[in-house]
Amino acid sequence: MNFDFSDDEKRLFEKVRAIAAAAQAEEAMAGQSADAVSQTLRDLLKQLAEIGYLQLGFGNNAQADAVPLMKAMETLAGQARSLFLAVEMSTRVLGRAMAHWATDEQKERGLQGLLAGEAIGALALSENTMNVENDPLQTQGVRKGGRVLVSGRKNYVVNAPIADHLGVVGMLDGRPAIFMVDRRVSGLTVSDRIRTMGYDGLHLAALDLQDCDIPEANVILPPESAAVLDSLRLWENEILLAAALGMMAASLAEARDFAKSHRTGGKPVIAYQEVGFKLAEMLTLHQTAQLFAYRAVWTTATQPKEGASLIWCAKVFGTEAAERVAGEALRILAGQGYRSGSAAESAYRAAKWTQISGISTEIARVRIGDHALGYR
Amino acid sequence: MDFTFSREQVMFKKEVIRFAKKEIVPRVQEHDLKGEFDFASFRKMGDFGILGLHFPEELGGGGADVVTTVLAGEALGEAGVDGGLTLAYGAHSFLCADTIFRHGTDAQRKHYIPKLASGEWIGCMGLSEPDAGSDVASMSTTATRQGDSYVLNGTKMWITNGPIADVAVVYAKTDPDQQHAGISAFIIDKGTPGFSAGPPLIKMGVRTSKTSELVLANCVIPADNLLGNEGEGFLMAMQTVEWDRSALLAPFVGSTTYLVKKCADYAKGRVQFGKPIGHYQAIKRKLADMRIFGEAARALVYRIAWCKDQGRPLNHLEAAVAKLFIGDWSLPVTNDAVTLHGGYGYTHEFDVERIFRDTRLAPIGGGTSEVQKMIISRLM
Numbered sequence: 001m002n003f004d005f006s007d008d009e010k011r012l013f014e015k016v017r018a019i020a021a022a023a024q025a026e027e028a029m030a031g032q033s034a035d036a037v038s039q040t041l042r043d044l045l046k047q048l049a050e051i052g053y054l055q056l057g058f059g060n061n062a063q064a065d066a067v068p069l070m071k072a073m074e075t076l077a078g079q080a081r082s083l084f085l086a087v088e089m090s091t092r093v094l095g096r097a098m099a100h101w102a103t104d105e106q107k108e109r110g111l112q113g114l115l116a117g118e119a120i121g122a123l124a125l126s127e128n129t130m131n132v133e134n135d136p137l138q139t140q141g142v143r144k145g146g147r148v149l150v151s152g153r154k155n156y157v158v159n160a161p162i163a164d165h166l167g168v169v170g171m172l173d174g175r176p177a178i179f180m181v182d183r184r185v186s187g188l189t190v191s192d193r194i195r196t197m198g199y200d201g202l203h204l205a206a207l208d209l210q211d212c213d214i215p216e217a218n219v220i221l222p223p224e225s226a227a228v229l230d231s232l233r234l235w236e237n238e239i240l241l242a243a244a245l246g247m248m249a250a251s252l253a254e255a256r257d258f259a260k261s262h263r264t265g266g267k268p269v270i271a272y273q274e275v276g277f278k279l280a281e282m283l284t285l286h287q288t289a290q291l292f293a294y295r296a297v298w299t300t301a302t303q304p305k306e307g308a309s310l311i312w313c314a315k316v317f318g319t320e321a322a323e324r325v326a327g328e329a330l331r332i333l334a335g336q337g338y339r340s341g342s343a344a345e346s347a348y349r350a351a352k353w354t355q356i357s358g359i360s361t362e363i364a365r366v367r368i369g370d371h372a373l374g375y376r
Numbered sequence: 377m378d379f380t381f382s383r384e385q386v387m388f389k390k391e392v393i394r395f396a397k398k399e400i401v402p403r404v405q406e407h408d409l410k411g412e413f414d415f416a417s418f419r420k421m422g423d424f425g426i427l428g429l430h431f432p433e434e435l436g437g438g439g440a441d442v443v444t445t446v447l448a449g450e451a452l453g454e455a456g457v458d459g460g461l462t463l464a465y466g467a468h469s470f471l472c473a474d475t476i477f478r479h480g481t482d483a484q485r486k487h488y489i490p491k492l493a494s495g496e497w498i499g500c501m502g503l504s505e506p507d508a509g510s511d512v513a514s515m516s517t518t519a520t521r522q523g524d525s526y527v528l529n530g531t532k533m534w535i536t537n538g539p540i541a542d543v544a545v546v547y548a549k550t551d552p553d554q555q556h557a558g559i560s561a562f563i564i565d566k567g568t569p570g571f572s573a574g575p576p577l578i579k580m581g582v583r584t585s586k587t588s589e590l591v592l593a594n595c596v597i598p599a600d601n602l603l604g605n606e607g608e609g610f611l612m613a614m615q616t617v618e619w620d621r622s623a624l625l626a627p628f629v630g631s632t633t634y635l636v637k638k639c640a641d642y643a644k645g646r647v648q649f650g651k652p653i654g655h656y657q658a659i660k661r662k663l664a665d666m667r668i669f670g671e672a673a674r675a676l677v678y679r680i681a682w683c684k685d686q687g688r689p690l691n692h693l694e695a696a697v698a699k700l701f702i703g704d705w706s707l708p709v710t711n712d713a714v715t716l717h718g719g720y721g722y723t724h725e726f727d728v729e730r731i732f733r734d735t736r737l738a739p740i741g742g743g744t745s746e747v748q749k750m751i752i753s754r755l756m
Binding site for chain 1: 377378379380381443636637639640643644654657659660661662663664665666667668671672673674675676678679682683694696697700701746748749750751752753754756
């Protein structure tokens with residue numbers, strides 16, 4: 001047992017913090033075009049690749065990297081909210097899918113660029129019918145003379161308007177597959193950017209695929225034994241959990257600094273018990289969620305069977321705590337927090353997405369309950 | 377970071393669960409209803425090695441580290457041991473015996489620790505007073521040096537094991553003009569003239585632990601019974617607080633695991649509207665929240681234990697965070713467990729009712745949640 005990070009790991013976190021702090025602010029990205037966001041993201045990816053951040057969790061060090069990766073992700077998420085999700089959906093979801101299931105040739109074409117920070121990836125998973133029981137995917141590929149025709153509809157695809165590599169999860173020959181679709185292929189329609197409550201700088205879109213013709217070589221076909229959907233959801237959940245931790249850290253820091261510097265009645269507001277106690281509750285939630293997340297990803301890396309349900313638990317706790325911490329921060333910050341651009345205000349809106357996306361907190365609770373009952 | 381337990385730790389935890397299920401749990405309900413301390417089980421815990429787990433073997437202990445000790449506490453809760461017995465164990469082993477072990481002379485250690493580790497003697501700690509709870513520095517109990525003796529006067533309150541203790545570690549002011557720096561710690565043996573325990577208090581929960589006041593009326597003890605030096609008592613008390621917020625919290629964590637299993641078993645067997653209630657999402661939600669709490673709490677407790685093992689003393693912030701979280705968040709969970717059992721949960725027949733009452737102490741004992749918030753906000 002060891003609750004400390006190594007000096008090397010701490011140095012990496014500092015580098016991530018420095019890069020993230022210099023990245024474009026969330027509110028500045030809100031109204032930007034896809035091209036502008038794409039350029040910002042590419043610049044960030046390059047820097048993150050140089051310090052080794054993008055490569056964390058890949059290769060032989062996956063197990064040892066699990067907890068430092070979570071901390072590094074939290075650090076990035078705390079400073080650069082939308083950019084963090086864009087980076088991770090590219091690297092840690094599509095990238096991991098490729099690392100696990102792509103052929104060497106496919107990896108050479110796609111994964112290397114993602115890990116070098118030279119390309120942006122997106123993975124289209126969500127569909128209207130996906131629910132508690134993970135209904136079979138409606139998106140289908142049909143083989144036709146050495147090629148595959150892909151049809152289906154995908155929702156809420158992060159990076160869809162700006163991705164160089166677009167993976168679409170669907171069924172082929174009765175088993176899950178990932179179709180690498182060229183964005184210029186005939187039959188593919190990428191919707192306008194979906195405007196969302198939070199994550200102001202995120203480029204999110206829906207996909208409509210009508211007989212999109214791709215070569216068979218562009219199909220990533222995981223082995224039949226692979227739990228494809230569970231794995232993809234797991235990686236997504238880990239990212240959303242890190243996002244929640246980052247939000248909590250940012251909201252807490254903003255509220256704490258304000259409470260120490262803002263004076264009323266002749267003393268800093270932190271000196272008032274009501275404010276001090278709120279901060280104590282916020283810090284308690286943050287530290288609890290942090291340790292919970294670390295233990296969950298560590299367990300997932302070392303004992304995958306036990307880890308799966310632990311990640312659900314940690315995600316429910318962390319993402320709900322993020323909303324609560326941001327909400328309490330808003331109360332402390334008063335008008336200062338309610339203005340756009342406040343970390344707490346932005347986190348308050350974004351926290352909702354972390355609860356909805358990946359496994360929703362409702363579905364997670366059903367599954368955790370099933371797990372306790374031995375039904376699953 | 378690494379959350380791995382050693383093979384020995386894992387095995388030992390399993391052994392404690394097995395031992396507790398066989399030797400203690402069958403009598404828990406009976407003792408709780410009668411409000412009786414289970415002397416036999418306590419002694420068995422000594423024989424098994426739990427009471428002196430972290431003391432050196434030459435003093436009759438098990439030579440274990442703090443993490444292993446915390447795992448033993450968790451195991452007791454997980455097996456279904458009641459909060460009264462685990463509280464008595466905590467007050468005995470950590471608040472009393474550990475203080476003697478850490479701050480006593482060799483002679484004091486050799487005299488007290490083996491008998492406390494075996495359970496032959498029962499220990500308690502007297503810190504709180506009727507008008508000095510969390511505000512320790514305002515205590516009014518005094519210890520006045522007279523030649524080779526100290527004369528103690530005052531009243532201690534809420535003393536776990538008070539009515540049954542053979543040995544007490546008592547805190548008193550040797551310099552009443554000072555605040556924290558005026559507090560010293562003493563060992564007082566049962567039967568010392570002027571030292572007595574009041575009648576046991578009747579409590580809502582943790583009913584098998586006996587709680588009372590301790591009265592010191594011109595109680596004369598040898599000067600050799602001073603622990604450490606004069607004025608060091610507050611620091612000693614703070615060191616016990618860490619135990620309060622790690623090993624003493626561990627049974628609550630284990631108890632949640634027990635609760636999830638109990639509730640799941642009930643939900644699978646209880647049929648309403650043609651199907652087991654476990655099939656309803658509202659029930660699954662309650663079970664999920666129970667498990668989420670237990671899992672969230674676990675690492676907080678392990679962290680404090682690990683810090684102690686690394687020789688990092690007085691982790692106030694980490695300890696207060698653990699205490700605040702477990703204290704406040706355990707209540708809705710046990711409340712849900714009672715509700716899940718419907719009318720049965722309201723009866724003594726099902727132990728969720730007892731766990732609900734026992735857990736009510738979590739945000740009170742060892743420093744209320746409000747005090748934890750004060751500590752955390754100051755340290756921020």
